[in-house]
Amino acid sequence: MRSGTSIGANVEESIGGQSEKDFYAKLTISYKEARESHYWIRLLTTTDYLTKEEGDLLLHDAEELLKIIGSIQKTLRSKNPNS
Numbered sequence: 001m002r003s004g005t006s007i008g009a010n011v012e013e014s015i016g017g018q019s020e021k022d023f024y025a026k027l028t029i030s031y032k033e034a035r036e037s038h039y040w041i042r043l044l045t046t047t048d049y050l051t052k053e054e055g056d057l058l059l060h061d062a063e064e065l066l067k068i069i070g071s072i073q074k075t076l077r078s079k080n081p082n083s
Contacts, residue, residue: 003036031069038062
């Protein structure tokens with residue numbers, strides 16, 4: 001629960017970042033939290049705490065978030081290769 005809610009909180013914090021570097025740093029935290037959430041969803045599905053259908057839906061959402069955040073990070077890195 002904590003890693004899942006931290007994704008949005010850190011994205012929100014990144015929007016108010018004081019610099020592009022700060023924005024990128026907060027997005028990096030969001031990406032790591034999304035990876036952690038992805039792990040927990042897989043674990044909860046494997047142990048039947050979540051049904052396969054629930055797990056699949058949540059995994060899909062987590063993967064979409066990872067793609068979005070990863071794409072933003074990639075764009076920022078290409079703009080500032082020395083960061």
